[in-house]
Amino acid sequence: MRLPLIGTLKLRGRLTLYVTLLAVAPLLISTWLGVGTTQTMMQEQVHEMLRIEAEGLKDLVEASLVERETSVRSWAEDALLRESLQRDSYSLSDGVLSRLQLRYTTFTGLVLFTDEGKAVSASTPALRDSFAGQEAAVRDAPWFKAAQEGRFTSATLTQEDPVFGMQVLHLAAPVAESRGGRRMGVLLAAYDWGQVGEVVKAALARARSRKNDSFALEVRTASGTVLFDSRGTNAWSNPHAVAVQAINGEEIPDVGDGWRFVALSDPQDVYASVNKLRAGTAALVMAVVALAALAALLLARGITAPITRLSQVVRHIVQEGDLTQKPDVRSDDEVGELARSFVQLVDHLRETTESLQRGTQVLTDTVAELTRAAEQEESNLTRQAAALQQTQVTAQEIKQTSEVAAERAAAVLMVASRAEELGQGGARALAESMNGFQTLRDQVNEMAVQISGLNERAQRIGGITLTVKGLADRSNMLALNAAIEAVRSGEHGKGFGIVAKEIRTLANQSIQSTGQVGGLLEDITQAILKTVELSEQGQVRMEAGLTQARTSGENIEALSGIVQDNMNAVRQISNAVSQQNAGINEIFGALTDLSSLMHDTMVGLQATQRVSQALREVAEQMQHVARSYRV
Numbered sequence: 069m070r071l072p073l074i075g076t077l078k079l080r081g082r083l084t085l086y087v088t089l090l091a092v093a094p095l096l097i098s099t100w101l102g103v104g105t106t107q108t109m110m111q112e113q114v115h116e117m118l119r120i121e122a123e124g125l126k127d128l129v130e131a132s133l134v135e136r137e138t139s140v141r142s143w144a145e146d147a148l149l150r151e152s153l154q155r156d157s158y159s160l161s162d163g164v165l166s167r168l169q170l171r172y173t174t175f176t177g178l179v180l181f182t183d184e185g186k187a188v189s190a191s192t193p194a195l196r197d198s199f200a201g202q203e204a205a206v207r208d209a210p211w212f213k214a215a216q217e218g219r220f221t222s223a224t225l226t227q228e229d230p231v232f233g234m235q236v237l238h239l240a241a242p243v244a245e246s247r248g249g250r251r252m253g254v255l256l257a258a259y260d261w262g263q264v265g266e267v268v269k270a271a272l273a274r275a276r277s278r279k280n281d282s283f284a285l286e287v288r289t290a291s292g293t294v295l296f297d298s299r300g301t302n303a304w305s306n307p308h309a310v311a312v313q314a315i316n317g318e319e320i321p322d323v324g325d326g327w328r329f330v331a332l333s334d335p336q337d338v339y340a341s342v343n344k345l346r347a348g349t350a351a352l353v354m355a356v357v358a359l360a361a362l363a364a365l366l367l368a369r370g371i372t373a374p375i376t377r378l379s380q381v382v383r384h385i386v387q388e389g390d391l392t393q394k395p396d397v398r399s400d401d402e403v404g405e406l407a408r409s410f411v412q413l414v415d416h417l418r419e420t421t422e423s424l425q426r427g428t429q430v431l432t433d434t435v436a437e438l439t440r441a442a443e444q445e446e447s448n449l450t451r452q453a454a455a456l457q458q459t460q461v462t463a464q465e466i467k468q469t470s471e472v473a474a475e476r477a478a479a480v481l482m483v484a485s486r487a488e489e490l491g492q493g494g495a496r497a498l499a500e501s502m503n504g505f506q507t508l509r510d511q512v513n514e515m516a517v518q519i520s521g522l523n524e525r526a527q528r529i530g531g532i533t534l535t536v537k538g539l540a541d542r543s544n545m546l547a548l549n550a551a552i553e554a555v556r557s558g559e560h561g562k563g564f565g566i567v568a569k570e571i572r573t574l575a576n577q578s579i580q581s582t583g584q585v586g587g588l589l590e591d592i593t594q595a596i597l598k599t600v601e602l603s604e605q606g607q608v609r610m611e612a613g614l615t616q617a618r619t620s621g622e623n624i625e626a627l628s629g630i631v632q633d634n635m636n637a638v639r640q641i642s643n644a645v646s647q648q649n650a651g652i653n654e655i656f657g658a659l660t661d662l663s664s665l666m667h668d669t670m671v672g673l674q675a676t677q678r679v680s681q682a683l684r685e686v687a688e689q690m691q692h693v694a695r696s697y698r699v
Contacts, residue, residue, distance in 0.1 A: 084361065084365045087360070087364035091356075091363075091364065092357050095353060095356055096353065099349055099352075102349075103349055106345060107346075110339070110341065111342075114310060114339070115312055118312035118331040118332065119312045119331070121274075121275075121283075121331040122330060122331035123329075125267070125268060125285050125287070126314040129267065129324060130316055130320065132174075133237075133322045134322050136175075137220055137241075137323060140255065141241045143255055144243045148163075148164045149161050149180060150243060150244075150252065152189060153180070153252040153253050154252065161188075161189035162190070165190060166192070174259060174263045175258060176232045176234065177258045178190065178191045178255065179196065179255075179256045180243070180254075180255055181199075181206060181253050181255075182252070182254075184203060185203040185206035185212060186199075187199035187206070198231045209238070211239075212254055215240035215241055215255075216242060216254065220240070220241075220322070229258070234260065236260060237258070237261050237323070239256070239258075240257070241254070241255050242254055265296075268298050271285060272285070281337060282333050282336075282337040283331070284331075285297075286330040287329055287330075288327065289326065289328070292328075295327070309335065310334075311330055311332035311333075313328045313329060313330040313331075314328070315329075316329065374407060378406070423557070427553065431550075431554075431683070432688075434546070435680055435684045437546065438543075438546050438683070439684070441539075441546060445539045446677070453667075453670065462522065462525055466519075467653065469514075469515060519596055519599050522596055522655070523593065527593070537582035543574070543578065544579065547572035548572060550568035551565055551568040554568055563686055570675075570679055571679060574676055577672060578669055581669060588661065592654065592655045595654060598647075599647070602647060605640075
C-alpha cells in the first residue's frame with residue numbers, strides 16, 4: 069500500500085526517495101547497531117571499571133581495618149599495660165602509648181581505661197584529661213561495651229568526635245590478665261577516619277586521568293548511612309548517577325562487615341565519549357544522507373529526462389495525431405531501448421494507419437459497388453416479379469381454359485355416347501356431330517396456341533431464372549472479394565468480414581433458389597411439351613374423325629363404325645385434356661412457388677441493402693479513425 073504523499077510524487081521524486089532510502093537505510097541500521105553495540109560495550113566497561121574501583125576500595129579498607137584491629141588486640145596484650153593496671157602505676161603505659169602514637173600516625177590517640185571506664189593512661193596527657201569525669205559516658209559507649217564483650221563495633225563512627233575533634237573509628241580491645249584471663253581494663257585506639265581519603269587518592273587520580281572529574285567513592289553502612297564520601301561537603305547529587313557497589317562480607321570478620329563501598333560517576337562524564345561518538349555518527353549520517361540524496365537526484369534526473377522527452381512526444385501524438393514525431397533519445401540503456409522500441413511502434417502504427425486508410429478506401433469502393441449491384445439486382449428482381457405475376461395471370465387463364473376444355477370434353481363424351489347409342493340416328497345427328505367436331509377442332513387449335521404461348525413464357529421464365537442466378541453468382545464473387553479485403557485489413561476488417569460472409573450466404577441461397585426454380589421450370593416445360601404432343605395427336609385424330617364424318621355422309625352404313633371410332637377418339641381427347649389440366653395445375657403451383665421464392669429473394673435483397681448500408685457506415689467510421697492520424 070503506497071502512502072498518499074508518495075502517490076502524488078512524480079517518477080523523479082519517487083526514484084530520488086527510493087534510492088535515498090535504499091542507500092541510507094542499511095547505513096542507518098548498521099550505524100544504529102554499531103552505536104548501540106559500542107554504547108553497550110562502553111557501559112559495560114564503565115560498570116566494570118566502577119566495580120573494580122569499588123572492589124579495590126573495599127579490599128583496601130577491609131585490609132586496613134583488619135590490620136588495625138589486629139594491632140589493637142596485640143597492643144591490648146602488652147605486658148606493660150597489664151602491669152600498669154595491676155600496679156595502678158601508669159608511667160610505663162604512658163610511654164608505651166606515646167610510642168605507639170608516634171609510630172602509627174593513622175591513630176589520633178590511644179587511651180587506657182579501667183574496667184570501670186576511668187581513663188588512667190593515654191598517648192598524651194591532654195587526651196587523658198579530656199576523659200576525666202566521663203566514666204559514666206564511657207561505660208555507656210557502644211565501643212566500650214563491645215570491647216568488654218570481646219568484639220569491635222562501628223556504631224560510634226560519627227561525623228566528629230567531641231573528644232578527638234574529628235571523625236574517628238573507635239577500636240577498643242579488652243586488657244586481661246595473662247593468667248586467668250580476668251578483664252582489667254579496655255584499650256581504646258581512635259583510628260583517624262580521614263585516612264580513608266588517602267586510600268582513595270590513587271583511584272581518584274586514575275579517574276582524573278580518564279577525564280572523569282565526577283568520579284567519587286562512598287562508604288556506607290548496611291543501613292545506608294554515609295561513612296565516607298570522597299566528594300566532601302561539595303558532593304554533587306544526581307539521581308541518575310552510574311553507581312556500582314561492593315559489599316564487605318563476613319568471610320574475614322572485622323568492624324566493617326556489611327559496609328557498602330560505592331563507586332559512582334556522573335553519566336555526562338562517563339558517557340561523554342559515547343555522546344561524542346553519537347553526535348559524530350549523526351553528523352556523518354546526515355552528510356551521507358545528503359550525498360545519497362544528491363546522487364539519487366542526479367540518477368533520477370538522468371533516468372527520467374529521456375522518459376520525459378518520450379512522454380512529451382507521446383502526448384503530442386495523442387493530442388495532435390501526428391505520427392511523424394520521433395523522440396530525441398540517444399542513450400544505450402534500457403530507456404534508449406524503450407525509445408527505439410517506441411519509434412518502431414510509431415512506424416508500425418504509421419504503416420497500420422496507411423494500410424487502414426487504403427483498406428477503408430477499398431472497403432468504401434467495395435461497399436459502393438456492392439450497393440450498385442444490389443440496386444441492379446433489385447431492379448432485375450422487380451422486373452422478374454412483374455413478369456412472374458403476368459405469367460401467373462396467364463397460367464390462371466390457361467387453367468380456366470383447360471377446365472372449360474375438360475368440361476367440353478366431358479360433354480363431347482356424353483354426345484359420343486349418345487351417338488353410339490343412336491348410331492343410326494340420321495343426318496341431323498351426323499351434322500350436329502360434324503359441328504361438334506368442328507368446334508372441338510377449333511378449341512383444340514386454340515388450346516394448342518395457348519399451350520405454345522405457355523411454353524414460350526416458361527422459356528422466358530427460365531431466362532429470367534438464369535439472369536437471377538448470374539446476379540447471385542456476381543453477388544457471391546463480390547462477397548468473396550469483400551471477405552478477402554477484410555482479411556487483409558486485419559483487426560479493422562473483422563466486422564466487414566462478417567457482413568461479407570452474410571452477403572455470400574444470401575448469394576448462395578439465391579443460387580440454390582434459382583436452381584430449384586430452374587428445375588421446376590424444366591418440369592413445367594416437359595409437361596407443356598407433352599401436352600403439346602397430346603394436343604397435336606388430338607388434332608390429328610380430330611382431323612381423322614372429321615374426315616370419317618364426311619365419309620360417313622357418303623356411306624351412312626359405316627356410321628356405326630365411325631361413331632365407334634369417334635367415341636374412342638373422344639375418350640383419348642378427354643384423357644389428354646385431363647392430363648393437360650393436371651399439368652397446368654402443376655405449372656400454376658410451380659409458378660406460385662416461384663413467386664414465393666421471388667418474394668424471399670426480395671426480402672434477402674433488402675437485408676443485403678441494409679447490410680450494405682451498415683457496411684457504408686462502418687467504412688465511414690474507419691475512414692474517420694484512419695484520418696485522425698497524420699502520416
